[in-house]
Amino acid sequence: MSPAHRHGPRGVDLSREEAWVLHAAVLDHAERTVAAGRDPAQAVAVLDRIEAGERLDETARTVAQDALETYLESAPERDRALADEIRAALGAQASSSQ
Template sequence: MSPSTCHGPDGVDLSREEAWVLHAAVLDHVERTVEAGRSPDRGVAILKRIEACEPLDPADRAIVRDALATYLPDAPERDRASARAILAALDGQASSSQ
């Protein structure tokens, strides 16, 4: 049996490219948090969950949405469609769980 491939957090179906964009957006969030003099612990924990293919709780998803929304305007052109797709996937996940 071949190992399953993980592209981002459990419950959010992402392509490899989208997973990289998600990682970049959350890493950018962590860097901005540090620059603001705040603890990056929550963002780092979210990055670890994303990398380990673990699910994100509602608070994690809110932080990820904020990170993507902040990343999107200044993101490289190649990342923008993926960032929008991830936001749509997260919004769809939130809608289906209500």
């Protein structure tokens, strides 16, 4: 029997589609950071954690939630409900880790 596949960071139950939206939002955040002449290291670190399936600490969750909020301003319609669901899942992870 093969192990169950998990999508996105550990501790957040995301569908494959939600994981892609989270990835797209954080990548967009990193690109906007570069375009603004700022260092994208924090956003890139969050992106690396998402891709590796690692748990997001409080700072990383905040970066991801901020990225999702900004992404919602220009996200394709198909991604908007998913982005809201991801923000709720990240908020629930924060509540359960406190």
